[in-house]
Amino acid sequence: MFASAPSRTATPAELATAIRPTAPAATRLLPVVDPLRTLFPDGALRRGATVVVAGTPGMGATSLGLVLLAATSSTGHWGAVVGLDDPGVVAMAELGVDLRRVVFVPRPRGMWAAVVAELLEGVDVVVVRPPARVAHTAARRLLARARDRAVVLVVLVEHRDDWPTPPDVTLELTDAAWHATGRLVARRVDVRATGRRVVGRPRRASLWLPEVQGAVTAVG
Amino acid sequence: MVRLVVAWCPSLSREGPQGEEPRRFADVLDAATELAPFARPVRLGVLAIPSKGPSRFFGGEAAFVELLERTIAPLLGEAGHVRAGVADGLFAAVLAARASVLVPAGATPEFLAPWSIATLRAPDLAATCERLGLRTLGRFARLEEARVLERFGLDAVRCHRVARGVDGELPGLRDHAALRRLDEVRRRDRPRDVQRGFFGEHAGADARAAAAAQRLERQLGVGAVSVARLGGGRAPDDRAALVPWGSADVERPGRDHVAPWPGRLPAPSPSSVPSRTLSVALLDVHGARVTVGASGLLSAQPVRLEFEPGRGRGVAAHCGPWPMAERWWGVSRRRAHLQVLCDDGLAVLLRAERSRWWLTGIYD
DSSP: OOSSOOOSOOOHHHHHHHHSOOOOGGGGEEOOOGGGGGGSTTSSEETTOEEEEEOOTTSSHHHHHHHHHHHHHHTTOOEEEESOSSBOHHHHHHHTOOGGGEEEESOOTTOHHHHHHHHTTTOSEEEEOOOSOOOHHHHHHHHHHHHHHTOEEEEEESSGGGSOSOOSEEEEEEEEEEEESSSEEEEEEEEEEESTTOOSSOEEEEEESSOTTSSOEEOO | OOEEEEEEOGGGSSOOTTOHHHHHHHHHHHHHHHHOTTOEEEETTEEEEESHHHHHHTTSHHHHHHHHHHHHGGGGTTTOOOEEEEEESHHHHHHHHHHTOBOOTTOHHHHHTTSBGGGGOOHHHHHHHHHTTOOBHHHHHTSOHHHHHHHHOHHHHHHHHHHHTSOOOOTTTSOHHHHHHHHHHHHHHSOOOOOOOTTSOOHHHHHHHHHHHHHHHHHHOTTSSEEEEEOOOSSHHHHEEEEETTOHHHHSOOSOTTSOOTTOOOSSOOSBOOSSOOEEEEEOTTSOBOOBOTTSOBSSOOOEEEEETTEEEEEEEEEEEEEEEEOTTSSOEEEEEEEEEETTSOEEEEEEETTEEEEEEEEO
16 A cells, blocks of 8 residues: 555654655756767766866866856856866856856865865855865765765866776866967867766767867867 | 047837847947947947047048948848937037037037027926027027026036036936846846746855855955956956955956957967966077067077976977067056977966066966
């Protein structure tokens, strides 16, 4: 008669999951700009997911991380950028980020994990460049918090192993080359997406990041 | 008084039930801004441009007015037409546009004299003056200012100064409600689908973000949380600034960043712009420092870039330099920018200033 026999009283945790508002799948996704869609299993950022962006300096990890804010900020979602000492604000505008909905904490002074935890309460996407060594416990705590608050956490690192816990999606920059004619015109980058949620072969994309106007487009 | 070019599109001066007019006027305004960056709306269907710069650039006031009319006319459709005129001060310039005349410099009082007193948009004053037989601005202007003050009060003195051609601004001349409406139309046309709350409100996300920022500011101190502001300028470090969260600086519109800045460094811009000045060394084959000469050329081919003495990277390619001499009228600033592509793929933007190289941007 009952789907589950009411043999015992529910624990508070079970009650909390039961009364958590359910939302259709579409609202649990945050948009990404078109050229990056093929990299994500849902064609979008899943709320609560962690994305690690890995690339050595100069390959474009900063640009790739910041461009994840473009589609979200222009559709009214707030974003935060933590630990990027000197974000190129003009470049962000060229990438399509709506700067009115982005807060910056350039120098969290050793409290980066606390700052990220605080921002997970208030914005929809947090882009963070953690210091060189990240403790396993701190990373796990942030992951759990992001999942609980349904916020996308984007972590910028040099190498994918710098982030101690396995993320939902890892975007690795495998190749980057500048195209220059009289000035730096565009950079072609190859991105490989792997992760828990990516089933089968890794997804790949070749992008102009930035392209001649400073935005991102697919190659070809 | 500033000499103004005013363009008047009668078909757009009243908003119809479709709300088409403000949108179309916004297009007209954009087209005028393309010609002259300081074009500003006065009311629906009327825009004003300081005449000095554009008329010098386009070869005289008559040429500029003709060009303006030719630019705007195609945007108005069949039914609409545009009229433009030039005079000293906004009030006279609007009348000049209505009459399509170019009033020569200094002839504004003579131009104003035959117009009806009703053009001042002060009904009480107009009624009284009509009764006194002062039907035109010229007759009204001939009254003594002291007599006007004692008989009509301070508001009438303002009208009197306008009628004499001494002042150009009248209280009702700029229609602020219409301009707010215009801003609203432009803003509504730009973003497409903004996240809404359950009841269609969109303040929830903003309030949540503001609360988080305030909590952080309490923890870290004022200035730790910042927002970005774009302004005018040529180099990426001039164009953008991070200002503390909640500072009045954000509200104040900065220098117009859509205005043209000739010589601005083109996109793409570096994704990291050091806020501290960082001196670097650019060396040639013999290990000597590369400099930018007075002619704006490099003294030698750079082959090595050193962030610290002894630790450096090879230079694979370089683009530039692009010299910039600014503010010759004040604190002058001479600098040159150079893009350097290192052999490990790192691209940086360098600036030569005061005979040293500074790191201005990293393309990451």
